[in-house]
Amino acid sequence: MAGMRRETIHAYLLLLPAIVLLVAFTHWPAIATLIDSLYATPHGSRPAPFVGADNYLALMDDPVFWQALRNNAWYAVATIPASIILALLMALAVNEALPGRAVLRMAYFLPTMLPMIAVANIWMFFYTPDYGLFDRIIAVFGGGRHNWLGDASTALPAMIAVAVWKEAGFFMIFYLAALQTMPADLREAAALEGSSRWNYFRRVTLPLLMPTSLFVMVNAVINAFRVIDHIVVMTRGGPDNATTLLLYYVYEAGFRFWDTAAAATATVVLLAIMALAAAFQFGVLGRRVHYR
Amino acid sequence: MMVADHTPIGRFLETLGAWLLGLIWMLPLLYAAWTAFHPAIYATHFAPLAPLTLANITSAWQAAPFTRYLLNTVMLVTLILAAQFVLCTLAAFAFARLTFPGRDLLFAVVLLQLMVMPDVLLVENYRTLVHLHLADTILAIALPYLGSAFGIFLLRQTFLTIPQPLDDAARLEGCGLLARLWRVYVPLAKPTYIAYGLVSVSYHWNNFLWPLVITNSVTTRPLTVGLAVFATTDQGIDWSIVTAATLMTSAPLLVAFLLFQRQFVQSFMRAGIR
Numbered sequence: 330m331a332g333m334r335r336e337t338i339h340a341y342l343l344l345l346p347a348i349v350l351l352v353a354f355t356h357w358p359a360i361a362t363l364i365d366s367l368y369a370t371p372h373g374s375r376p377a378p379f380v381g382a383d384n385y386l387a388l389m390d391d392p393v394f395w396q397a398l399r400n401n402a403w404y405a406v407a408t409i410p411a412s413i414i415l416a417l418l419m420a421l422a423v424n425e426a427l428p429g430r431a432v433l434r435m436a437y438f439l440p441t442m443l444p445m446i447a448v449a450n451i452w453m454f455f456y457t458p459d460y461g462l463f464d465r466i467i468a469v470f471g472g473g474r475h476n477w478l479g480d481a482s483t484a485l486p487a488m489i490a491v492a493v494w495k496e497a498g499f500f501m502i503f504y505l506a507a508l509q510t511m512p513a514d515l516r517e518a519a520a521l522e523g524s525s526r527w528n529y530f531r532r533v534t535l536p537l538l539m540p541t542s543l544f545v546m547v548n549a550v551i552n553a554f555r556v557i558d559h560i561v562v563m564t565r566g567g568p569d570n571a572t573t574l575l576l577y578y579v580y581e582a583g584f585r586f587w588d589t590a591a592a593a594t595a596t597v598v599l600l601a602i603m604a605l606a607a608a609f610q611f612g613v614l615g616r617r618v619h620y621r
Numbered sequence: 622m623m624v625a626d627h628t629p630i631g632r633f634l635e636t637l638g639a640w641l642l643g644l645i646w647m648l649p650l651l652y653a654a655w656t657a658f659h660p661a662i663y664a665t666h667f668a669p670l671a672p673l674t675l676a677n678i679t680s681a682w683q684a685a686p687f688t689r690y691l692l693n694t695v696m697l698v699t700l701i702l703a704a705q706f707v708l709c710t711l712a713a714f715a716f717a718r719l720t721f722p723g724r725d726l727l728f729a730v731v732l733l734q735l736m737v738m739p740d741v742l743l744v745e746n747y748r749t750l751v752h753l754h755l756a757d758t759i760l761a762i763a764l765p766y767l768g769s770a771f772g773i774f775l776l777r778q779t780f781l782t783i784p785q786p787l788d789d790a791a792r793l794e795g796c797g798l799l800a801r802l803w804r805v806y807v808p809l810a811k812p813t814y815i816a817y818g819l820v821s822v823s824y825h826w827n828n829f830l831w832p833l834v835i836t837n838s839v840t841t842r843p844l845t846v847g848l849a850v851f852a853t854t855d856q857g858i859d860w861s862i863v864t865a866a867t868l869m870t871s872a873p874l875l876v877a878f879l880l881f882q883r884q885f886v887q888s889f890m891r892a893g894i895r
Binding site for chain 1 (some may be wrong): 635636638639640642643644646647648649650652653656708709711712714715716719720721722724727730731733734736737738739740741742743744745746747748749764765766767768769770773798823826827828829830833834844845848849852853860863864867868870871874875878879882885886889890
């Protein structure tokens, strides 16, 4: 009995530093955000008054918030499937004995190793009117000058392209890992039966990759709401808030307008979205994770 | 591309498609490299025999305190990695091999961080660090990431696979808890440490938003924030120099990746398997 108590004390001592830091910078701020969203922004040394749902009502009345939500929805709807499908194609390609396979795998994966801010700088150059790569390619086909980042209709797609380019190679790795653990005799059996490659892919490969797809999808959803480095550098949410994503809205509210109440309230929305993604992973993914 | 059966033509088209995609994927980097190593007039036009130059690199290096930024980044990733290794090892061992009340609940609490990352909680974390009088320090950039659910999870999974008899043998020889952890568990988990280390270093080398928010001076800014400040305020549109600076700041990680490609790819794979 005394021995067991000692083990408990040891366990708590071992856990203490990690748990304290985790709670202090993840759990506590999440709860504090929720509390702050019910109070007005404090001014000077006066304590902030309790305002109940007022911040939420104000948020509902803010057209920029709705636009951020809409932008983020489009951004997610475009980047997630595009990067996942490309990742799968890349993995299938480099899983074959193609000439130059190692170089290809490196080419696909390299953007993952670059900081998003470096990627943003490079792509900003691409999007430059007249001189940028895009305008030069279009000029070859007789097109004219286009201000990709300055035009509200092309700015968000331009951000989506950057995100897909950066992310697809990262997701490829997980598909590649799954493909490499796939039993070879399945393929031989299918070949004996004369099943076409497309059929084999649709009936065997794709279902076996399902857990990987779900894992990648959850990560893609989180990233679509978490990564705004390129927005900060390339467009600052503009033009006319055309590229303002949810976290960018929070960032502006918190650090440009110093309106902590608005920032907290929008963060709660962001947290709710992430909680949904988490519930999805634990609910749908559940015990179906097959790795190793 | 996948519809084709294994005919020579199908194979050819498949290879062609894969390479086309690979070229598109490499184009931005090749373009950046071209711009960085040629005089500014060639930045926007391509001539195969254009003279090579290192002038852009040297002027970018001199135009901003990149040496200091590099030092800050190195200190930052070292601090984070060292603290994460120690803290996650201790916690992972407790979760893997000790029994105590509330273990499953605590583990679930830890795992929550896999979904809600500190990155989205920047307003509250900023406030906490200002209260602690730590804003604008390298420690402040690191603190939110030191207790890492991801690291705890990864190491716990590895520790669980280590045979209990090894642990028992060490215990019989009179090893205490920490000695067993150090002599039995840590050495056997080496591949996991390498994998986690590479993922952690690349993440924090490239991290931008939180350092941008919490730092405000040359002595604390990591490379990413330094690059952003340089590219937006100092340079305007001198693309050759901006691109040179961009490549320069990413170079250490890129070179490391090219040298240890296999380890990197395998580490990312291993880290994703959970």
